[in-house]
Amino acid sequence: MGLDVGWAVRWLTLSAQAMAEHRVELIELDRPIGDSDHGENMDRGFKAVMDKLAEAPPETPAAALKLTAMTLMSKVGGAAGPLYGTAFLRAATALGEASDVDAATLAAALQAARDGIVARGKAESGDKTMVDAWTPAIEAAAAAAGDGDGDVRKVLLAAAEAAEAGAVSTDPMLARKGRASYLGERSIGHRDPGAVSSALILRAAAGAAE
Amino acid sequence: MKKLINDPKAVVDESVEGFGLAHADLVTVFPDPKYIVRKDAPVAGKVGLVSGGGSGHEPLHGGYVGMGMLDAAVPGAVFTSPTPDQILPATLAVSSGAGVVHIVKNYTGDVLNFETAAELAQAEGVEIRTVLVNDDVAVQDSLYTAGRRGVGGTVLVEKIAGAAAERGDNLDAVAAIGDRVNQNVRSMGVALSACTVPHAGVPSFELEENEIEIGIGIHGEPGRHRIPMENADGITDRLLDPVVSDLGLASGDQVLLFVNGMGGTPQSELYIVYRRAAQKLAEQGVTVARSLVGNFITSLEMQGCSITVLRLDDEMTTLWDAPVHTPALRWGV
Numbered sequence: 001m002g003l004d005v006g007w008a009v010r011w012l013t014l015s016a017q018a019m020a021e022h023r024v025e026l027i028e029l030d031r032p033i034g035d036s037d038h039g040e041n042m043d044r045g046f047k048a049v050m051d052k053l054a055e056a057p058p059e060t061p062a063a064a065l066k067l068t069a070m071t072l073m074s075k076v077g078g079a080a081g082p083l084y085g086t087a088f089l090r091a092a093t094a095l096g097e098a099s100d101v102d103a104a105t106l107a108a109a110l111q112a113a114r115d116g117i118v119a120r121g122k123a124e125s126g127d128k129t130m131v132d133a134w135t136p137a138i139e140a141a142a143a144a145a146g147d148g149d150g151d152v153r154k155v156l157l158a159a160a161e162a163a164e165a166g167a168v169s170t171d172p173m174l175a176r177k178g179r180a181s182y183l184g185e186r187s188i189g190h191r192d193p194g195a196v197s198s199a200l201i202l203r204a205a206a207g208a209a210e
Numbered sequence: 211m212k213k214l215i216n217d218p219k220a221v222v223d224e225s226v227e228g229f230g231l232a233h234a235d236l237v238t239v240f241p242d243p244k245y246i247v248r249k250d251a252p253v254a255g256k257v258g259l260v261s262g263g264g265s266g267h268e269p270l271h272g273g274y275v276g277m278g279m280l281d282a283a284v285p286g287a288v289f290t291s292p293t294p295d296q297i298l299p300a301t302l303a304v305s306s307g308a309g310v311v312h313i314v315k316n317y318t319g320d321v322l323n324f325e326t327a328a329e330l331a332q333a334e335g336v337e338i339r340t341v342l343v344n345d346d347v348a349v350q351d352s353l354y355t356a357g358r359r360g361v362g363g364t365v366l367v368e369k370i371a372g373a374a375a376e377r378g379d380n381l382d383a384v385a386a387i388g389d390r391v392n393q394n395v396r397s398m399g400v401a402l403s404a405c406t407v408p409h410a411g412v413p414s415f416e417l418e419e420n421e422i423e424i425g426i427g428i429h430g431e432p433g434r435h436r437i438p439m440e441n442a443d444g445i446t447d448r449l450l451d452p453v454v455s456d457l458g459l460a461s462g463d464q465v466l467l468f469v470n471g472m473g474g475t476p477q478s479e480l481y482i483v484y485r486r487a488a489q490k491l492a493e494q495g496v497t498v499a500r501s502l503v504g505n506f507i508t509s510l511e512m513q514g515c516s517i518t519v520l521r522l523d524d525e526m527t528t529l530w531d532a533p534v535h536t537p538a539l540r541w542g543v
Binding site: 027031032034035036037040041044073074075076077078079080081082083120121175176177178179181182183184186 | 355
């Protein structure tokens with residue numbers, strides 16, 4: 001069984017709940033190495049996504065993700081808006097018209113999302129950004145999709161777990177992109193807020209498939 | 211947190227609304243999506259100038275909308291860049307067919323959002339040039355960071371490029387003079403205290419009572435190092451010296467010296483800093499031909515200042531002196 005538009009809407013709903021619940025935590029993570037706005041912006045952005053989903057219910061998973069992309073791009077601001085907007089847009093394109101997404105397509109969509117983030121933000125692995133959550137996530141997703149039984153839940157769980165570990169892995173990194181990069185050595189020891197919000201979103205994707 | 215606000219979430223909305231009421235003779239405020247345009251925009255045949263960025267740096271950018279400077283300003287949430295759905299209509303509103311220049315401070319978010327908006331505007335048939343401002347010498351490893359930040363030099367780019375557009379320069383010429391100002395301007399700032407973003411409710415960073423941060427950014431991003439508090443002359447030297455050496459100033463150069471307050475420092479102290487900086491430049495044979503002292507690009511209520519030096523040529527000086535009539539800068543009219 002694949003993933004339908006119901007899953008996509010649950011994913012976005014759980015993401016919105018996660019951003020609201022973790023708003024303060026994301027602000028606190030952003031405070032020492034950024035500018036204290038990440039939790040606020042993500043919460044505002046996903047609340048707007050919820051409004052849009054209610055206004056115009058999407059008919060395919062891709063339509064839901066495209067609507068999310070346009071909303072985040074126009075409501076979030078900062079670097080996170082264009083980066084997440086690009087990620088959701090590329091994922092939507094990769095899903096195409098499918099009403100039922102299989103494991104291989106799902107892994108490809110996650111890969112496209114990561115590639116979009118890299119293309120927009122020009123960050124590489126190890127720069128202490130959301131890429132450090134996304135890259136292990138897509139690798140784990142691809143491995144899970146290749147296992148053969150085609151279980152989309154396994155793919156999403158693998159991605160979520162790897163993203164969470166990836167977010168933790170940013171702690172000792174020296175930031176080379178975004179506002180944290182201005183701290184140099186002083187960025188070491190802090191977790192990247194964008195990697196944490198990415199892990200929350202991927203965990204929501206897995207939760208939506210339960 | 212003690213602030214003159216009603217609701218942390220309504221700070222930008224209510225502040226921009228008040229700004230619009232106070233300066234209704236000069237600007238029109240569009241509330242949603244939020245942007246500020248010059249009252250008589252679009253001006254026929256004139257290149258449009260649009261800038262924007264996070265709120266919290268007032269009077270930047272809205273205060274510089276008007277004759278001889280910006281045609282539109284796009285305020286984001288506090289310390290958060292604006293979004294393409296604001297930048298695009300602001301760009302279209304000031305487009306008279308002669309093209310539009312985006313003046314963008316070099317921060318990851320600002321660059322990404324203006325880049326997206328520029329693509330959309332070009333798809334609508336408006337030619338866009340982007341002037342990226344990156345004058346902050348505090349950022350040393352530009353290769354391994356997001357690059358030098360745009361700070362005090364932004365005000366000078368907006369004034370001088372604005373004057374060029376006002377006198378009728380074409381799109382490429384306005385962008386070129388903006389780039390030339392950026393290439394000849396350097397800045398460095400200091401924080402004596404942190405600032406508190408309203409929706410965060412707590413200071414953006416911690417400084418001990420006797421500590422200062424040299425090389426601070428305008429969002430409270432850290433600079434080069436923390437040192438114990440010193441007197442004004444000592445701090446001025448620490449800001450001015452790297453600016454002068456990075457700019458490669460030589461005896462005989464003419465400059466504009468800009469001492470900017472971060473929002474929580476009295477004008478009297480800014481003049482104490484100006485005094486030392488002017489004396490030091492004179493000792494090096496550098497002529498301070500023009501000056502600007504005050505709170506022009508701020509960081510909420512942060513205590514501290516920045517020093518900006520622009521190496522002038524005759525054309526830049528003429529454009530600096532040209533008439534300007536905006537809420538925050540006005541002369542010659």
